[in-house]
Amino acid sequence: MATAREAREAPAPPLTVAHFPRPRPPLMDRLVPKGVLVRIGLIIACIFFLLPFYWMVNSAVKTTAELTNFPPTLIPQVFDFGNFYRAVTYIPFGTFLLNSVLLTSGVTLGAAMSNPLIAYGFSRVKWPGRDFVFGICMATIFLPFPVLIVALFDIFAKLGWINTFLPMIVPAFFGSPFFIFLMRQFYLSLPNEISEAARIDGANEFQVFLHIILPLAKPAVAAVTIFAAVQAWGEFLAPLLFLQDESKYPLSIGLQFYRQSHDVAYNLLMAASTLIVLPIVALFIAFQRFFIQGVTAGSIKG
Numbered sequence: 001m002a003t004a005r006e007a008r009e010a011p012a013p014p015l016t017v018a019h020f021p022r023p024r025p026p027l028m029d030r031l032v033p034k035g036v037l038v039r040i041g042l043i044i045a046c047i048f049f050l051l052p053f054y055w056m057v058n059s060a061v062k063t064t065a066e067l068t069n070f071p072p073t074l075i076p077q078v079f080d081f082g083n084f085y086r087a088v089t090y091i092p093f094g095t096f097l098l099n100s101v102l103l104t105s106g107v108t109l110g111a112a113m114s115n116p117l118i119a120y121g122f123s124r125v126k127w128p129g130r131d132f133v134f135g136i137c138m139a140t141i142f143l144p145f146p147v148l149i150v151a152l153f154d155i156f157a158k159l160g161w162i163n164t165f166l167p168m169i170v171p172a173f174f175g176s177p178f179f180i181f182l183m184r185q186f187y188l189s190l191p192n193e194i195s196e197a198a199r200i201d202g203a204n205e206f207q208v209f210l211h212i213i214l215p216l217a218k219p220a221v222a223a224v225t226i227f228a229a230v231q232a233w234g235e236f237l238a239p240l241l242f243l244q245d246e247s248k249y250p251l252s253i254g255l256q257f258y259r260q261s262h263d264v265a266y267n268l269l270m271a272a273s274t275l276i277v278l279p280i281v282a283l284f285i286a287f288q289r290f291f292i293q294g295v296t297a298g299s300i301k302g
Contacts, residue, residue: 053277060084060271067266080267087271095247096254100276103165103239103250104232110172111179111228116221118175119183120209124195134184141177145237153241167242168235172228179224186220187213222287230280251276 059067060083062076087093121127122134156167190213198208214221236252243249249257255272 056270056277057274059267060274062267064265064267083267083271084275087268088275090268091254091258091272092247093251093254093272093275096249096251099165099248099254100233100250100252103168103235104229106165106169107172107232108225108229110169110174111176112221112225114173114175115179115183115224116214116217117209119180119187120213122180123184123187124192124209124213125205137177138181141181149241156242162242163244163248164242165248168232168238172232176228179227182224182227183217183220186217190216226283226287229283233276233280 058074058076061079061081062073062083063078063080066073066077122130122137152167153162156162159166161167161170194212194216195208198212203211234252235250236256239250239253243253246254246257251272255269255276259269
């Protein structure tokens with residue numbers, strides 16, 4: 001048995017976390033579970049963002065007599081779904097829809113083809129002056145479109161492109177600074193060893209891009225495609241400037257034109273607006289997973 005002197009001279013055991021009392025959480029954390037307040041704030045923000053859409057759909061299914069009620073009803077007393085049929089027959093909705101589909105398809109195709117390739121050259125290929133040229137490209141983001149209106153109109157007029165879809169579609173095949181930046185950030189998050197291994201196996205630069213990098217960049221390409229489609233579908237100023245024939249108007253211009261030059265009922269206008277918004281909502285819901293991956297992929301390494 002150890003003596004009392006040996007017990008006193010023995011080293012004390014090391015202190016651990018168990019020896020210290022745990023601090024009590026603040027009163028708010030004890031009363032409200034963690035993260036609940038954040039979720040409540042996000043729900044309130046979503047409600048505010050959805051209010052215009054709800055008001056549009058609410059007005060679209062109301063009768064003309066109910067629209068004159070004051071204060072306005074939050075829920076229609078009578079749901080008149082016939083407004084959607086009357087809206088697409090009262091105005092040349094089919095013509096406007098076809099023009100919007102053609103315009104959006106051309107812009108989306110151009111954005112999906114050009115931006116991944118341009119961003120690859122700015123991120124995965126080393127060449128003299130690359131970063132300087134990329135900086136100039138990014139600086140064009142700060143040029144507002146109204147500043148370029150006169151110059152662009154003069155250029156397209158000399159090319160004979162006025163009153164055609166070419167002024168909106170052709171520039172999409174030369175890239176967009178924001179989309180290039182988005183794709184470049186995604187490429188930078190991919191390890192260089194992937195490209196080096198393909199080059200060692202004998203692949204040239206375009207084969208590396210087409211068969212190795214591009215399949216990995218599907219989320220970013222999907223995000224660029226959605227952004228380009230939404231932007232082209234709701235584009236207003238460019239078609240208003242470059243299109244002069246009513247039969248070539250997209251939906252964004254056609255509804256505004258008929259509202260000003262014809263006596264269109266408010267509920268029919270809201271019904272047509274609802275039909276315009278629905279394809280964009282369906283597109284986002286269908287590709288939501290790829291969209292979120294593409295936007296957040298380059299947020300770690302830049």
